[in-house]
Amino acid sequence: MSAPDPLGELRDAVLDAAGAVSGGEHGPPVPPTLEQPKRAGLGDYSTNAGMLLAPALGAPPREIAERVGHELATRLGPALDRTEVAGPGFLNLFLSDRWHRRAVATMLAASDRFGAGGAESPERILVEFVSANPTGPLVAASGRHAAYGDALARILAFHGHAVMSEYYFNDAGSQIRLLGESVHARALGAQLPQGGYEGGYITELAGEIPDAADADAADLAARAVDLLFASIKATLDRYGVRFERFFSERVLHEGSPSAVERALAQLIEGGHAYRSEGALWLRTTTFGDDKDRVLERSNGEPTYLAADVAYLLNKRDRGFERQINPVGADHHGYAVRLKAAFSALGGDPETIELPLLQFVHLIEGTQKAAMSKRRGEFVTLDELLDEIGVDATRFFMLQRSHDRTLDLDLELARRESAENPVYYVQYAHARIASMLDRAGADRVAAAQAGVDDWGVGELHVAERALVKTLAAFPEEVAEAAERRAPHRITTYALELAQVFTAFYRDCRVVGATPVAVESFRIALSVTTKHTIASALSLLGVSAPEMM
RNA sequence: GCCCCCGUAGCUCAGCUGGAUAGAGCGGCGGCCUUCUAAGCCGCGGGUCGCAGGUUCGAGUCCUGCCGGGGGCACCA
Numbered sequence: 001m002s003a004p005d006p007l008g009e010l011r012d013a014v015l016d017a018a019g020a021v022s023g024g025e026h027g028p029p030v031p032p033t034l035e036q037p038k039r040a041g042l043g044d045y046s047t048n049a050g051m052l053l054a055p056a057l058g059a060p061p062r063e064i065a066e067r068v069g070h071e072l073a074t075r076l077g078p079a080l081d082r083t084e085v086a087g088p089g090f091l092n093l094f095l096s097d098r099w100h101r102r103a104v105a106t107m108l109a110a111s112d113r114f115g116a117g118g119a120e121s122p123e124r125i126l127v128e129f130v131s132a133n134p135t136g137p138l139v140a141a142s143g144r145h146a147a148y149g150d151a152l153a154r155i156l157a158f159h160g161h162a163v164m165s166e167y168y169f170n171d172a173g174s175q176i177r178l179l180g181e182s183v184h185a186r187a188l189g190a191q192l193p194q195g196g197y198e199g200g201y202i203t204e205l206a207g208e209i210p211d212a213a214d215a216d217a218a219d220l221a222a223r224a225v226d227l228l229f230a231s232i233k234a235t236l237d238r239y240g241v242r243f244e245r246f247f248s249e250r251v252l253h254e255g256s257p258s259a260v261e262r263a264l265a266q267l268i269e270g271g272h273a274y275r276s277e278g279a280l281w282l283r284t285t286t287f288g289d290d291k292d293r294v295l296e297r298s299n300g301e302p303t304y305l306a307a308d309v310a311y312l313l314n315k316r317d318r319g320f321e322r323q324i325n326p327v328g329a330d331h332h333g334y335a336v337r338l339k340a341a342f343s344a345l346g347g348d349p350e351t352i353e354l355p356l357l358q359f360v361h362l363i364e365g366t367q368k369a370a371m372s373k374r375r376g377e378f379v380t381l382d383e384l385l386d387e388i389g390v391d392a393t394r395f396f397m398l399q400r401s402h403d404r405t406l407d408l409d410l411e412l413a414r415r416e417s418a419e420n421p422v423y424y425v426q427y428a429h430a431r432i433a434s435m436l437d438r439a440g441a442d443r444v445a446a447a448q449a450g451v452d453d454w455g456v457g458e459l460h461v462a463e464r465a466l467v468k469t470l471a472a473f474p475e476e477v478a479e480a481a482e483r484r485a486p487h488r489i490t491t492y493a494l495e496l497a498q499v500f501t502a503f504y505r506d507c508r509v510v511g512a513t514p515v516a517v518e519s520f521r522i523a524l525s526v527t528t529k530h531t532i533a534s535a536l537s538l539l540g541v542s543a544p545e546m547m
Numbered sequence: 548g549c550c551c552c553c554g555u556a557g558c559u560c561a562g563c564u565g566g567a568u569a570g571a572g573c574g575g576c577g578g579c580c581u582u583c584u585a586a587g588c589c590g591c592g593g594g595u596c597g598c599a600g601g602u603u604c605g606a607g608u609c610c611u612g613c614c615g616g617g618g619g620c621a622c623c624a
Contacts, residue, residue, distance in 0.1 A: 033565095033566075036563095037566095037567070039568070046566090054604085087567050088566085089604080090566075174624095291620085293622095295622095299622080301622085303621095303623090303624090329617080329618050332552080332619060333550075356552070356618090358552065359617080399561090400559085403553075404552080405616095405617065407558095409558095419586075421573095427586050430584075434583075439583085475563075476563080491563095491571085494572085501587075505588065509583060546584090
């Protein structure tokens with residue numbers, strides 16, 4: 001159930017008015033826009049409805065805009081001061097102070113649910129992310145995956161979907177074997193195996209495991225995995241990332257027939273898999289791949305793809321209508337394969353999404369830090385958190401669009417941690433807390449209760465701007481959710497903090513006279529505080545009461 | 548060679564799926580603390596939105612081609 005939303009109501013009115021003008025027969029091809037004009041003087045909002053309807057109605061856009069304006073006036077009544085047709089056919093809306101005050105009342109009543117529940121068709125969604133194998137500590141890049149996946153899950157849930165977060169990992173197989181052999185080699189002071197793990201943490205593990213030199217590699221591998229997984233979980237916990245479930249690939253190989261065997265049988269039965277050169281191939285070329293892929297090696301061992309297909313089915317069978325699986329940009333070919341497999345099994349490939357996360361480049365001054373787990377050259381997520389803190393790391397990781405590479409200059413982040421934008425946003429929140437504290441709980445409660453007494457005097461331009469920025473929150477959430485773009489919330493949080501700070505500068509709150517003005521401003525501040533806290537919480541960043 | 552992502556201010560990046568005179572942070576320069584938190588605020592400077600075509604009332608945004616950067620093209624995951 002979606003919370004009341006002033007801007008949404010306004011948008012409905014515009015849509016309705018446009019429908020009335022077009023006679024209901026030929027509505028606009030796409031919904032008309034309703035946005036805040038960048039330039040001052042062009043009203044609170046403007047719509048392009050006139051221009052959109054012009055071709056179908058065969059009348060000049062400005063004339064249609066005029067008619068939409070009239071329809072809107074009858075629908076909005078005192079909420080609307082006036083409309084103005086401008087430029088090629090924009091209709092600019094000048095909303096009354098009354099509209100702004102009511103908007104605050106509405107948003108205030110929604111409390112911390114303001115902006116929530118907007119999803120039009122809620123789905124059961126599984127977000128699977130990080131999923132790093134326990135062969136080493138989480139690195140900085142994992143920090144991006146963790147921040148992205150976690151924020152996306154939070155945003156989708158807030159938007160109204162039923163969301164679960166899951167971490168898929170492989171704790172068996174060749175890489176794990178190699179891990180055990182590497183630890184063993186370090187314990188003995190012997191040469192590492194071919195392609196072994198070189199990181200210093202391997203030597204540390206060897207030291208932590210008693211009698212490592214005498215143990216066999218398989219046993220060592222199991223113990224190393226336990227230790228590494230414990231540390232991965234501790235890092236995630238510290239980072240504020242929660243998973244409902246850690247899913248072991250091993251489960252898919254257990255039983256007879258195993259989940260993997262059943263998946264392969266199903267593919268063969270459907271004619272989508274065939275044997276050639278001793279291996280079992282998935283005919284992904286049917287679904288747009290440029291070559292077929294091996295499911296089962298000629299030595300009889302299944303590939304990771306076989307397990308992943310079984311996992312796909314497992315998730316579908318658990319009732320998830322959509323699977324979102326953020327992966328590294330280097331996995332982009334993998335997306336085609338996975339979707340092909342899903343199609344072959346009768347699934348809708350559109351419901352399998354693999355957002356590609358571009359790489360994180362850690363830069364030390366001008367020098368790039370290479371990150372290879374095997375060669376052991378990396379900055380771990382823990383080190384990054386030690387360096388710049390959880391909130392700053394998450395905020396930074398979520399500041400850029402996920403499909404862009406992220407340059408993180410450690411020197412800069414370290415040196416300027418106090419100037420990171422995250423502090424700016426948190427500071428605005430803390431400042432409101434302090435202000436409300438000064439006003440006193442009774443005063444704050446009275447201000448919110450006295451909605452009907454707010455209507456005194458003319459609103460300041462900064463007040464109006466803040467109301468509109470707040471009113472945009474539900475649509476920002478919707479955009480972030482639908483486009484899988486948490487970074488929009490980051491940008492929004494920053495903007496809201498800026499607009500609030502301008503209001504704070506220009507409008508005295510506590511002690512403003514008459515009391516009605518103070519009441520309204522307190523209410524506005526409370527709403528802002530809720531909204532900043534909501535936005536930060538969607539990002540997994542804390543909203544301190546005091547700084 | 549084929550596929551994916553990206554070229555916007557000195558640097559790092561937003562830009563609301565096509566709207567009006569393109570924005571923010573950082574960096575530079577100059578100002579502002581007897582008044583609700585100066586982790587702040589104000590001002591100045593800074594742009595052929597990679598290039599060239601196309602689509603239309605209108606393009607940073609969509610299409611095509613080129614140039615440049617990153618990534619991928621395993622019986623590794």
